[in-house]
Amino acid sequence: MILVTGGAGYIGSHTVIELLNHNYQVVIVDNLCNSSEVILDRIKKITDKNFKFYNIDVTQKDELKKVFEENHIDSIIHFAALKAVGESVLKPLEYYKNNLVGALTLFELMKEYNVNNFVFSSSATVYGNSKICPIREDFQLSTTNPYGATKLMIEDVMRDLSKANENLNLAILRYFNPIGAHISGIIGEEPNGIPNNLMPYITKVATGTLTELSIFGDDYNTHDGTGVRDYIHVVDLAKGHLKALQKLEQNPGLITYNLGTGQGYSVLDLVKVFEEVNNIEIPYKITSRRPGDIDMCYADPTKAFIELGWTAEYGIERMCQDSWRWQRNNPYGYEKEDHFLDMGTC
Ligand code: NAD
Ligand code: UD1
Numbered sequence: 001m002i003l004v005t006g007g008a009g010y011i012g013s014h015t016v017i018e019l020l021n022h023n024y025q026v027v028i029v030d031n032l033c034n035s036s037e038v039i040l041d042r043i044k045k046i047t048d049k050n051f052k053f054y055n056i057d058v059t060q061k062d063e064l065k066k067v068f069e070e071n072h073i074d075s076i077i078h079f080a081a082l083k084a085v086g087e088s089v090l091k092p093l094e095y096y097k098n099n100l101v102g103a104l105t106l107f108e109l110m111k112e113y114n115v116n117n118f119v120f121s122s123s124a125t126v127y128g129n130s131k132i133c134p135i136r137e138d139f140q141l142s143t144t145n146p147y148g149a150t151k152l153m154i155e156d157v158m159r160d161l162s163k164a165n166e167n168l169n170l171a172i173l174r175y176f177n178p179i180g181a182h183i184s185g186i187i188g189e190e191p192n193g194i195p196n197n198l199m200p201y202i203t204k205v206a207t208g209t210l211t212e213l214s215i216f217g218d219d220y221n222t223h224d225g226t227g228v229r230d231y232i233h234v235v236d237l238a239k240g241h242l243k244a245l246q247k248l249e250q251n252p253g254l255i256t257y258n259l260g261t262g263q264g265y266s267v268l269d270l271v272k273v274f275e276e277v278n279n280i281e282i283p284y285k286i287t288s289r290r291p292g293d294i295d296m297c298y299a300d301p302t303k304a305f306i307e308l309g310w311t312a313e314y315g316i317e318r319m320c321q322d323s324w325r326w327q328r329n330n331p332y333g334y335e336k337e338d339h340f341l342d343m344g345t346c
Contacts, residue, residue, distance in 0.1 A: 001025045001026070001027055001072050001073050002024050002073075002076070002245070003027050003029065003073045003075070003115075004019070004076075004077045005028075005029045005058050005077070006029075006030055006079030006080030007029070008028060008032060008036070009034060009079055011079055011121065011178060011234055011238065012030070012077075012079040012080075013035075013039050013042075014182060014187065014235055014237070015077060015241045016028060016043055017238070018235070018239055020043070020049040021049075022242060025051075026052070027053075027054070027073070028051060028053045028054070029053075029054045029080070030054075030080065031058075033057075034083075034192065036335070040053055042187050045184075046182060046186065046187070052071065058080045058106060059098060059102050059105055060105075064109060065109065068112070068115075073113065073115050075115070075119070076106060076119070077119040077245070078103060078106055078118065078119065081098065082094065082098050082147070084191075084196060085125070085145050085147045085148070085196070085292075086196055087147075088145055088147035089146060095146045096146060096149075099147075099154065100153060100154065103120070103154045104157070106118070107157065116169055117170075117248040117249075118171070118248075119244050119248070120158060120170070120172050121173060121175065122154070122155055123148070123151050123174060124177075124260070124299065125147065125151060126141045126142075126143060126151050126152045127140075127174075128141065128142030128148075129144065133296050134298050134299055135258065135299055136258070136302075137257065137258055141155075155172050155256075158170045159254060162253055162254035169248040169251055169252060169254075170253070170254045171247065171254075171255050171256075172255070172256040173244060174257065174258050174259065175237060175259050175260075176230035176232050176260030176261070177198075177230055177231045178232055178233075178237050179199040179233070179234065179323055180233040180235065180318070180322040180323055181234065181322045183235075183322060185322075185325035185326050185329045186326075186329065186330070188327065188330065189234075190330070198229075198267060199231070200327075202270070202271065202274055202282055202323075203324060203326075205283065206274075206282060206328075207327055207328065207331040209331065212282075212285055213283070213284040213285075214286075215268070215284050215286050215287065216287060216289055216290040217286070217288060217289035217293070218268075218286045219289075220289075220296075222266055224266050224268050225266075226266040227294070228266045228295065228296040229265065229296075229297055230261055230264055230265075230298035231270065231316060231319055232260055232261050232312055233319045233322070235314065235322075236259075236261075236312040236313055236314055237259055239310065240257070240308070243304075243310040244308060246308075247308055255307070258299040259299070259310075260301050261312040262298060262300060262312075264297075264298035269316075270316070271284060273316050273317055273320050274320040278324045280324070
């Protein structure tokens, strides 16, 4: 049985689908603080498979214990976390408490219930302001905000746990920029309020909910002056988790991988591809830089390819098509079920 914390979230829900499609038994723990129960029905609709769900906060040890009592957990994939960089600067305590206590509680329960396999959602944010691209796993680590600090601290805890207990098999997966959605168009990313990240902002402009995209700076040291990132399809990312789980079964101890495509695209590149493949115009204006942004960030994904046999399959065109299919079918996210029934494409 695989315990997936945060399994109702954006990356978690796509990973649960991959797990179910590969006949894993899944139990989801999510307190739905950034997701909706509707997602659970949609996962069932896509996979035609069942799974267990507990509406529990992972920081609440007594409640979480119940999950370990009632299920035989072999491995854990830990997605549950707060993830908005800007919000973490305004509410550091919430971020440290939720993200750190959640992970520490799971580590304690792993010890109590003899669970040895753990996969952690880390982020390219742990590379800080790396001046060199592509970024390898052995680059220096640093962070610039409380969200990133929680990721780096949990990684540090994992490194120490691994040194102290050779039975533990721990995977650190550092995601680059996940976008896209399941091909069905019935699950996808739906941030609360005005999106901070680029793709959800573009799709909200495409639906007409937002009037125009602000491109944060065109004077970066990149081919067209706008920021370059490594966008990865969320389904490719989800598949990386299955590969990591399989690797953990070989008792490797601590393993760390970048999950990215190795390709960098600028903001303008992404806007152009989105417009072309979806035949829709995205009005934009160039504004000043967003504080803290860097010129360029893309992965060297060679290690994951060699050691996990994992590589990203979907290109930027498919990412743009799938993001738009999801948002077009669900302009109000998961809240308006009626609309989904009219437009659902599954
Ligand atoms: P998400 O917000 O869609 O999913 C997180 C899920 O965790 C949500 O369903 C939320 O309700 C749940 N959750 C949060 N705190 C919880 C708690 N205390 N107890 C139980 N459930 C809780 O986010 P996502 O984009 O799917 O991200 C998943 C993981 O990947 C996070 O750890 C995030 O930091 C990491 N990550 C995300 C990105 C990205 O760009 N999306 C990039 C790098 C790393
Ligand atoms: C964000 C997170 C980072 C996380 C990464 C991967 C922030 C500040 N950082 O990084 O911690 O590891 O996602 O998921 O949220 N842009 C615009 N206009 C917009 C939005 C973005 O021009 O409205 C530009 C940005 O300047 C950047 C690019 O688009 O060049 C991508 O931005 P975004 O989607 O927010 O991701 P990152 O900043 O890479």
